[in-house]
Amino acid sequence: xxRGLFSSASWLWLAAGQEFPTMETWSYEYPxxxxxxxxxxxxxASTYQSPIDIPKTLNYVDHANLTQLTEGVGERLGPFAWxxxxxxxxxxxxxxxxxxxxxxxxxxxxxxxxxGLDYKLESMTFKSPSEHTVQGGHNxxxxxxxxxxxxxxxxxxxxxxxxVSLRMAENGGxxxxxxxxxxxxxxxxxxxxxxxxxxxxxxxxPDKSFIRYTGTTTAPPCERAEWIVFMEPGYVGIPxxxxxxxxxxxxxxxxxxxxxxxxxxGISKAWDTRWGRNNRLAQDLGLRExxxxxxxxxxxxxxxxxxxxxGMAGNSSWEQP
Ligand SMILES: *[C@@H]1O[C@H](CO)[C@@H](O)[C@H](O)[C@H]1NC(C)=O
Ligand SMILES: *[C@@H]1O[C@H](CO)[C@@H](O)[C@H](O)[C@H]1NC(C)=O
Ligand SMILES: *[C@@H]1O[C@H](CO)[C@@H](O)[C@H](O)[C@H]1NC(C)=O
Ligand SMILES: *[C@@H]1O[C@H](CO)[C@@H](O)[C@H](O)[C@H]1NC(C)=O
Numbered sequence: 001x002x003r004g005l006f007s008s009a010s011w012l013w014l015a016a017g018q019e020f021p022t023m024e025t026w027s028y029e030y031p032x033x034x035x036x037x038x039x040x041x042x043x044x045a046s047t048y049q050s051p052i053d054i055p056k057t058l059n060y061v062d063h064a065n066l067t068q069l070t071e072g073v074g075e076r077l078g079p080f081a082w083x084x085x086x087x088x089x090x091x092x093x094x095x096x097x098x099x100x101x102x103x104x105x106x107x108x109x110x111x112x113x114x115x116g117l118d119y120k121l122e123s124m125t126f127k128s129p130s131e132h133t134v135q136g137g138h139n140x141x142x143x144x145x146x147x148x149x150x151x152x153x154x155x156x157x158x159x160x161x162x163x164v165s166l167r168m169a170e171n172g173g174x175x176x177x178x179x180x181x182x183x184x185x186x187x188x189x190x191x192x193x194x195x196x197x198x199x200x201x202x203x204x205x206p207d208k209s210f211i212r213y214t215g216t217t218t219a220p221p222c223e224r225a226e227w228i229v230f231m232e233p234g235y236v237g238i239p240x241x242x243x244x245x246x247x248x249x250x251x252x253x254x255x256x257x258x259x260x261x262x263x264x265x266g267i268s269k270a271w272d273t274r275w276g277r278n279n280r281l282a283q284d285l286g287l288r289e290x291x292x293x294x295x296x297x298x299x300x301x302x303x304x305x306x307x308x309x310x311g312m313a314g315n316s317s318w319e320q321p
Contacts, residue, residue: 036222048283056134058292061291077293099126102180117160119158129267140168205233207231
């Protein structure tokens, strides 16, 4: 009798643990992502979350040419500008059960500008498969760069996220990722430092066309954030993808969406189904505007222009209304 009561009480406790996760216990497991809204002191319950599924037909498309700011100092495409003065960055590396994080030792090294504010690049994290999708289709990885405004805006330090998606490359790897991947501690401990290239020089795609919308960071605490998502995907080597996915899958208890035999929509058979996933599902776009700035002076002979980032649709051009 007493034993029965005890069991049902612990069942209730476990169920409540799933429905009321904390910053230390939340999980990417799909049915449980809906409970992020119950994590106290976060913004995960507010409207207009990220990521989103990017519709292929956009209502606001602006055209602009990429321009050099003063020689070697930076570039601009429409409303968005970024500094290139620092070519290499000293960073520290932080592996973990949810993602890897790369933190700039001197965040003021890379400054970007949009909407009249200057933001400094603080850190970058890695998601696999990509969190932003196009018509439901994913890429193999998404790199999200977190920038924070130098000045307070309405008493708040605004966050700007800039995203680059990567497809799987059959041959070779991504040279920008190499120093991070080779110095990331395999035992998940410590915070070694290394040098990486300025991501606006080596990671951002040649065609800088981007979409812009307002949402949140894609993991609790789901802070309000402006988003810039570059539309042309880059590449990640299959061994690089394996190293990242097996690393974040190596923690117990796992907080990832568990591995199963299903390929994420839009991803090729090279995807390894043994590892978990750290992507938040696309959130309701609601009444938000998704604006696109299309770069007109991209090299027409470079990687296909404005490929659907997911690479799933056969049609590679963007439709305008
Ligand atoms: C881009 O540059 C080309 C040639 O320099 C020019 O003809 C075109 O009008 C420019 N487009 C925009 C949107 O500024
Ligand atoms: C890079 O940053 C690390 C961590 O703060 C520091 O120990 C190291 O001295 C820095 N390297 C250089 C060359 O500044
Ligand atoms: C596999 O996992 C994904 C993500 O967790 C889920 O959407 C899908 O339904 C699962 N498939 C099966 C057969 O369980
Ligand atoms: C590409 O778009 C055209 C016109 O919308 C459509 O007829 C065609 O089936 C599409 N091709 C693919 C491979 O989706």
